[in-house]
Amino acid sequence: MHPVLLIAIPLLVAFIIPLFKKYGPSIALGALALNTGISIALFSVVYSTGTVHEIIAGFAPPIGIFLAVDSLSALLAMIINLFALINFMAIGKASEYKFSMLYLLAVAGSTGIVITGDIFNMFVFFEITAVASYALVASRKDKKSMEGAIKYMILGSLGSIFILIGIALIYSQLKSLNIYDIASRISTMDAKIKWASVAMLLTGIGVEAEIFPLNGWVPDAYQGASGGVASLLSFGPSKAAIYAIARIMLVIFPLQKVYYLVLTIGVITLLIGELAALKQENVKRMLAYSSIGQMGLITIAIAMGMNEKNAILAIFFLMVSHASSKASLFLLSDSSGMGSAATKYTGIVSVLGIVGMPPFAGFWGKWYLLMAAINGNMLWVIVLIFFSGIVEAAYFARYLHRYYGNEESFSRLTKYSMAVLATMSLIFGLLPLIYEMGLKTLFGMGGV
């Protein structure tokens, strides 16, 4: 299975859909199912043989464009496509054909970010994802969603400008856009320009990755968007962006100063997100701030992953846990209640998963992060993890108390889809898949 199909199929189908307006959602569903199959096949290849490098158009790297699928990007490509399929089953049928187009573009872009090995292609995929997400947030067409989309758009465009400046600075010194080629020659860069490019890239990608202080758009965009779109944003673009930070920081700039910078940003993001979530009245705003907190936790894991193997395992588990639980909670937030067995199950399982009860994926994420903190002798990180866990438990307990048992109005398919989405956290927590993937050499260093 050639990994480029993961990008090519949704892009192609997205532009075919306008020809068959009436069947748009069904065609999109078929494309997503095909993509999910390919991504599972790709995952099994990476699982058995390690990092996959694919050259596009016959030019050898570093000049040609190439795809680099390491263990984390294979996992994320599978998560994004599989969850997109389940999420689309929940919301897609009732939507217009334009919605299906934008949805496919967002999925193609997020998948592209995680499997590309070229820094400029990463920028292009960021833009595809971002443009599709702006339009998706606005797709409810009321004043609230317009405001959210415009705010997202201003910050997102500003972020993409900063990413482009960062790329230009790196190119001006090394004349290369290939991530591994840059990584092998990063020490020859002028120190000032190197730091400027770190700052620019972190600022630019940080907007999409929802890290403090670049996340002003998050609560408004998530509040304005419909539940399905907010769910897509939480497992698609934001996961891809945080993966881009992991790849750029761990592969290109594994330096001690970057470690402190990323660690500090992660700690502040975690504290701000969790504390702000505690005082929210609107469900979607609360979930949005909780997402920011979880992103902070993943950022801490990325920073510690520079020195600790256990923290890299934590990145894997935290990403899967957050994608699964938050996606189902956002779907659930469209209606103010959990009345039937399926929605009650979804609510309880997602909350348990995100708070980190064993044997959910979230538990293993926090467990390995604690292990890394103990190995690194960082007492305050341990305190921080427990503190954030308590705050999370507090506001999610209030959430369940308020909505448990109320009437709701979901179709049967939507209810079952969100229940499946919530169960993913449990499945990935119980299977040894992620653990074994995490132990493989991450990012395939030197394997160009």
Place this chain on the structure above:
Amino acid sequence: MIWAMYFAVAVLLTAGLYGVITKKNLMKVFISLSIMETGVNLLLITIGYIPGGTAPIENGNFAKYVDPVPQALVLTAIVIGVSVTALALSLLIMYHSKAGTLEYKEGMKW
């Protein structure tokens, strides 16, 4: 010559950033973003520029030519910029019909 180009880049980027931060009118904010985009494109072109170089077109007898990669990047960046601007303008039209104004007064709220 090349310092003038870098100076122009700095002016365009700061002017645009200033506009994005200070303007309340959303139209002006998006105009400022376009100005910043122009600045970045100029930066990329300047990086690839070699004094006295010709266009990077293969015709058999050229010795010195400018770096073609930044030009390809700028071409892509321009296309992306156009699509983002088009989407922004259509969003603004819809926002104006809903809200009756292009001023955005609410700031951050927690």
